[in-house]
Amino acid sequence: MTLNFTASDYYQIDDLLTTEEKALRMKVRECMEKDVAPIMAEYWEKAEFPFHVIPNLGALSIAGGTIKGYGCPGLSITAxxxxxxxxxxxxxxxxxxxxVHSSLAMLTIALCGSEAQKQKYLSSLAKLKAVACWALTEPDYGSDASGLKTTATKVEGGWILDGHKRWIGNSTFADVLVVFARNTTTNQINGYIVKKNAPGLTATKIENKIGLRMVQNGDIVLRKVFVTDEDRLPGVNSFQDTSKVLAVSRVMVAWQPIGISMGVYDMCHRYLKERKQFGAPLAAFQINQEKLVRMLGNVQAMVLMGWRLCKLYENGKMTAGHASLGKSWITLKARETVALGRELLGGNGILSDFLVAKAFCDLEPIYTFEGTYDINSLVTGREVTGIASFKPVVASRQRSRM
Incomplete structure (x- = not known):
């Protein structure tokens, strides 16, 4: 039997893709294996981003994803x-x-920006001639991002932003920052486009991460940063408006652990067949085969859930609960998959020279961001039961008696 495309595509799920989607997959794979794979361990160890590969990523024409027009590719969400x-x-x-650049920052401008803003920013961002970040979370408000304290005060000709954002990917080098702040007049969340090097803006790299070390996460401090009226996003008038963006980005985040798990399985499959012990390949041992097959089963199930999630979105049927279950369950299974892969490689499983150790660490922040496993589970739980459990029941009762 000849496996289809890669060892991890055991159920030949590639057959579910269109010709265009298959071609895109091959184009991205070739770029990543040629331009990124040889250098990623070095840059991961240094916790530096390989800026020289950005033009290569831009040439793939995937930045902007599902956005149509303005120089964006207009891909299906599946692609x-x-x-x-x-x-x-x-x-x-x-x-x-x-x-961060495409499914959060660019998509926010596309869905919530004015026509002038789309014309001004999206084309250069789609070519990766400029880089964007998305600043929502704060030091005291992670899972409950709606409680953010950064303020936007109306002044003549624009707005004054004051506050502190944390864990913002790309922030230390982004040319365009999409920042969310609380309007001091309406008390609602609004969105703003802030330029790099704006007076009063500082972005400091967060050091000593154990995962996604190449990503330049930062602390952003805004001290009386002036933003013109033209750079206020007119489509963001409450926190609920962020849900239009997060619905798409949560699908994309669900596909990150799928890709990680595919890579780990392919590496382990090759490693067990090539490495020998007692004159036989490691693949000949029963326990190794059982772990490998468990990983393989996880990958098939994860891909199928991710694919179905895309189809629900494309047909206008995807709910917040669907997206949250996809993200939470897929990352949970990916965690198990990469842990098994780390075991299979033995001592080599803790070396960053091998894909598995790096993937093992990189999955941890993905398990947490875009909503933790627990928060996403509760979003789905609320949808299937009709009962919101985010706030303690006792506290809710106490408030009702006041």
Missing amino acids: SAIATAELSRVDASCSTFML
């Missing part, structure tokens, strides 16, 4: 998801860089 998986299969940091 965009496949591209995300292929980036992640080789390096999760590169896929995170692209996700």
Whole structure:
């Protein structure tokens, strides 16, 4: 039997893709294996981003994903998801860089920006001639991002932003920053486009991460940063408006662990067949085969859930609960998969020279960001039961008696 495309595509799920989606997958894979795979361990160890590969990523024409017009590729969400998986299969940091830039910052401008803003920013961002970041979370507000404290105060001709954002990917070098702040007049969340090097803006790299080390996450401090009226995003008038963006980005984030798991399985499959012990390949041992097959089963199930999630979105049927279950369950299974892969490689499983150790660490922040496993599970739980459990029941009762 000849396996289809890669060892991890055991159920020949590639057959579910269109000719265009298959071609995109191959194009992204070739770029990642040629330009990123040889250098990723070095840059991961240094915790530096390989800026010289950005033009190569731009040439793939995947930045902007599903956005149509303005120089963007107008991909199906399935094609965009496949591209995300292929980036992640080789390096999760590169896929995170692209996700922040494309599925968060660019998509916010596309869905919530004015026509003038779309014309001004999207074309250069689509070519990766400029890089964007998306600044929502704060030191005291991670899972409960709606409680953010950064403020936007109206002044003549624009707005004054004051606050602190944390864990913002790409922020230390982004040319365009999409920043969310609380309007001091309406108390609602609004969105703003802030330029690099704006007076009062500083972005400091967060050091000593154990995962996604190439991603330049930063602390952003805004001290009376002036933003013109033209750079306020007119489509962001409450926190709920971010859900239009997060619905798409959560699908993309679900495909990151799929790609990571595919890469880990392919590496382990090759490693067990090539490495010998007692004169036999490691693949000949029963326990190794059982672990490998468990990994393989996880990958098939994860891909099928991710593919179905894309189809639900394309047909206008995807709910917040669907997206949250996809992200939470897929990352949970990916965690198990990469842990098994680390075991299979033995001592080599803790070396960053091998894909598995790096992937093992990179998956940890993905398990947490875009909503933790627990928060995403509760979003789905609320949808299937009709009962919101985010706030303690006792506290809710106490408030009702006041």
